[in-house]
Amino acid sequence: MTIRNIPLRTVSPDEFPVLNKHVCPPTFSGDAIDPVNPTRRIARNLLVNIDLELRDGMKIPLWILEDPDDPVGGRVFPSKTIRTVEGEIVHARVGAHTNTHTIHWHGIEPTPMNDGVGKHSFEISGNFVYQFATNQAGTFLYHCHKNTALHFELGLYGAFIVDPKKPDVPEARDVPDPPYPPGGPGFVRAFNPPTHCVKYDVEALWVPDDIDTRWHTLGHDAFMQKCDPGNPLSPANFTRDGILNDFRPDVFVLSGEARRIDDDTPFEKAAIHCKAGQTILLRFIDATYTVNEIRIGLPLQFIAEDGYPFGVPPRGQYSHPVERAAGEPIRITAAMRGDALIRPTTPGRFPCTIDFFHWITGKRLYRATTFINVT
Ligand SMILES: [Cu+2]
Known part of the structure; x- marks a missing residue:
């Protein structure tokens, strides 16, 4: 028919x-x-x-x-x-x-x-x-x-x-009012009834990034489609030139500190310094165009992803925080964010790595190393 x-x-x-x-x-x-x-x-x-x-x-x-x-x-x-x-x-x-x-x-x-x-x-x-x-x-x-x-x-x-607002709990006495100071102390939203706030002593922000230095010579509107409001679908304006489909990172960055692809010097700026018995809040934001794996040399509790705290009602009540053993990877990609709590109990220098994998081939392009220094 x-x-x-x-x-x-x-x-x-x-x-x-x-x-x-x-x-x-x-x-x-x-x-x-x-x-x-x-x-x-x-x-x-x-x-x-x-x-x-x-x-x-x-x-x-x-x-x-x-x-x-x-x-x-x-x-x-x-x-x-x-x-x-x-x-x-x-x-x-x-x-x-x-x-x-x-x-x-x-x-x-x-x-x-x-x-x-x-x-x-x-x-x-x-x-x-x-x-x-x-x-x-x-x-x-x-x-x-x-x-x-x-x-x-x-x-x-x-x-x-x-x-989060400061909860009415005894340990809030020595914490300033929010917004909390960069580096801590403060409170983070995490599964912890009834307040669903957890106090941290030290706050760290890790932002991995990767750079294709060729892109850093381009202009503001490089390779954008030509605008013709009178004929918006004109095939002539849908160009296929340019290199913005071709990302070849040759510099790797962690929280604003940069290394060439052949330079494996540890990243000092991202290193975390704390005392045994303190609670670290590690926030990470993925600013790369690769796939990344974070490995922490200490056990951690992964408490939130992309601004959503696990286990916290109403939206997070069907999830729960995730425990990770020392060295167990967290895999992230572009624009992902996450929060993790780390509670070192003994002094030491604990290695941490962030791997950068090619988004198509999966080949490892770079390994950034830093550390948590517990005294
Ligand atoms: Cu802009």
């Missing part, structure tokens, strides 16, 4: 729907859309040029987001960590100083117009105030979402940490 199409009636030109395809996001600027009173204001500008220096003195150009309100520590790589408290309403004043950019608040889940995915809304030209609520405590990420593969690779990203 064949299906017969019903002939369409004739549609007059003024009745015919107009094709509005979002090939080129519009630009936009101004104050927050549908604003409410914020409980926290932050600011970021992009982009700012800095250099990432290798041990031999060679410099790799990076693009970062700066905190214009922090003249001392506002220009760092990874870009300065944003820290808010659970339940806050945030106004983020963002300045796009060169060309157009966005900020995507990865995992925070704002409204579509505040989510910073350019092709779903707009790119910022000038200044825009993003508005969002940080209702879930955990480890998140913010990054530019224009020509994303390139702008992320060039360094337009940073950590976004949402702290």
